[in-house]
Amino acid sequence: MPIRFTDTYSRQLEDFAPLAPPLVRLYTCGPTVYNYAHIGNFRAYIFEDLLQRHLEARGFDVLRVMNLTDVDDKTIRNSLASGQRLNDFTAIYKAAFFADLDALRIKRAQHFPAATDYVPQMIDMIRDLEAKGIAYQADDKSVYFRLSKYPDYGKLAHLNLDELRPSGRIRNDDYEKESIGDFALWKAWDKADGDVRWESPWGPGRPGWHIECSAMATALLGPELDIHCGGVDNIFPHHEAEIAQSECCTGKKFVRTWLHCAHLMVEGEKMAKSAGNFFTLRDLLDKGWTGREVRYVLLTVNYRLPLNFTFEGLAGARAALQRLDEWTARLADHAGEKSEVRNQKSEIPRVEAFFAALDDDLNISGAMGALFDLVRESNATLDRGDLTPAQAAALLAGWQRVDAVLAIERDAVTVPAEVHALVEQRQAARAAKDWPGSDRLRDAIAAAGWIVKDTKDGPKLTPR
RNA sequence: GGCGGGGUAGCCAAGUGGUAAGGCUCGGCUCUGCAAAAGCCGUAUGCGCGGGUUCGAUUCCCGCCCCCGCCUCCA
Numbered sequence A: 001m002p003i004r005f006t007d008t009y010s011r012q013l014e015d016f017a018p019l020a021p022p023l024v025r026l027y028t029c030g031p032t033v034y035n036y037a038h039i040g041n042f043r044a045y046i047f048e049d050l051l052q053r054h055l056e057a058r059g060f061d062v063l064r065v066m067n068l069t070d071v072d073d074k075t076i077r078n079s080l081a082s083g084q085r086l087n088d089f090t091a092i093y094k095a096a097f098f099a100d101l102d103a104l105r106i107k108r109a110q111h112f113p114a115a116t117d118y119v120p121q122m123i124d125m126i127r128d129l130e131a132k133g134i135a136y137q138a139d140d141k142s143v144y145f146r147l148s149k150y151p152d153y154g155k156l157a158h159l160n161l162d163e164l165r166p167s168g169r170i171r172n173d174d175y176e177k178e179s180i181g182d183f184a185l186w187k188a189w190d191k192a193d194g195d196v197r198w199e200s201p202w203g204p205g206r207p208g209w210h211i212e213c214s215a216m217a218t219a220l221l222g223p224e225l226d227i228h229c230g231g232v233d234n235i236f237p238h239h240e241a242e243i244a245q246s247e248c249c250t251g252k253k254f255v256r257t258w259l260h261c262a263h264l265m266v267e268g269e270k271m272a273k274s275a276g277n278f279f280t281l282r283d284l285l286d287k288g289w290t291g292r293e294v295r296y297v298l299l300t301v302n303y304r305l306p307l308n309f310t311f312e313g314l315a316g317a318r319a320a321l322q323r324l325d326e327w328t329a330r331l332a333d334h335a336g337e338k339s340e341v342r343n344q345k346s347e348i349p350r351v352e353a354f355f356a357a358l359d360d361d362l363n364i365s366g367a368m369g370a371l372f373d374l375v376r377e378s379n380a381t382l383d384r385g386d387l388t389p390a391q392a393a394a395l396l397a398g399w400q401r402v403d404a405v406l407a408i409e410r411d412a413v414t415v416p417a418e419v420h421a422l423v424e425q426r427q428a429a430r431a432a433k434d435w436p437g438s439d440r441l442r443d444a445i446a447a448a449g450w451i452v453k454d455t456k457d458g459p460k461l462t463p464r
Numbered sequence B: 001g002g003c004g005g006g007g008u009a010g011c012c013a014a015g016u017g018g019u020a021a022g023g024c025u026c027g028g029c030u031c032u033g034c035a036a037a038a039g040c041c042g043u044a045u046g047c048g049c050g051g052g053u054u055c056g057a058u059u060c061c062c063g064c065c066c067c068c069g070c071c072u073c074c075a
Helices: A039-057 A073-082 A086-103 A119-131 A209-221 A232-250 A281-286 A291-299 A311-341 A349-359 A364-384 A389-406 A417-431 A435-447
Strands: A004-007 A012-015 A023-028 A061-066 A135-137 A143-145 A184-188 A205-207 A225-231 A255-261 A264-266 A307-309 A450-455 A458-463
Touching: A004 A255, A023 A039, A023 A209, A039 A061, A039 A225, A039 A255, A039 A264, A039 A281, A039 A291, A039 A349, A039 A389, A061 A209, A073 A086, A086 A281, A086 A291, A119 A135, A119 A143, A119 A184, A119 A205, A119 A209, A119 A232, A143 A232, A184 A209, A205 A209, A209 A225, A209 A232, A225 A232, A232 A255, A281 A291, A291 A307, A291 A311, A311 A364, A311 A389, A349 A364, A349 A389, A364 A389, A417 A435, A417 A450, A417 A458, A435 A450
Parallel strands: A023 A061, A023 A225, A225 A255, A264 A307
Antiparallel strands: A004 A012, A135 A143, A143 A184, A184 A205, A450 A458
């Protein structure tokens, strides 16, 4: 059963076939570091994380690049407003971004190129385009891509450019461009840019947004990418522009598979600062939610569907994760020392079904269904006393494979010695049938951050 | 106006031309000194609306309604 994805270009479910397996060259559009990333951004990054982890689970070597856009209009504007130099300003948000990636357990790409580190490569590409008659410098000193030279522009988005309705964002009059659709490759320096400027054959200025990705992707992954991801809003014009620039420079097909994830909504509404429903990850952490709870919510809806983010959903994630935690803890207890041999080979049909679901266009819902089927079935077997320690160990091994993709396992926790002592005192009180004393000790344990549960195998502790 | 995604139980959501996975919530039960937690079981004659094709449609076709996105630098 091959892995299949819905390719944006063809709009079809297609068998995945990288150019040089097992290598997969993956390029993912990263953040613009002028502010903290919001949960809509992270929805995309978590989808890409799932993609990477599943490909790795299937034996591919994923070489992944995620760019950091550290120069653009908003970044310049905000850095000037803050009185900081561009690099000092973006450093803050770069660091915050990586901290957020860690909190969400998103695997690090091999490369996080910053746009400001690749200006020479961008200039080289623009010169190449200019030499080919595709780029031209206009009277405003900026350099533009001559769209008339690239008739395939619009094919990814399936737009017929002749029929585009002019929107308020097109300002016909202000431009010296030859054609309204021509996009900027190099933006001439303006006094509003302050000291943000690079020298170029066309005078001082800075690169356009689209050329960043073309230059960095090509520099780090070569002219042909296996997969390129982003949010649906990047399809047009950003990814169209990338295709145009890259293919005109290299003469090769830039991307074999395009994957785009749908947007996130909050409580059924579009997320917007003006609507008061705009959340960064740290907003949610401040409210007491954990990174893995947010990860679970963002991970468990298929990437092609709009994701409705709600606090009810977060609470559901918390409950579902607790159930998984309890399940793995029970298995570990039951496996005992057998858990030392966790990596034994074992075929568990539900685990195979989990991966088979992900093969089918990352059908995470189907995969989670298989996982919870396994949880219910093995819990029942355990309740009946029909599960051997070796079987429990095999199930744990299966879980480890699953969690290598999901990355939602509870962090290892160690019970403090004083809590252990309280539990022992409480057991003594219970043995003496001193119920008031027992209840006081339970409260003391709770005050220390732990919930004690009296099971037939003795007291069990769970972090609150 | 063009292009695209979506409307399945209280919430999230999978899926199939043959009678609706899974998670959360809720209810019952088990366990328990009491609890809590956990576990087990149960909960949609129904899949936006109206037609059509078919022995049979949530699934295919036609029409319509609603939500969301993109339409030239928002994941």
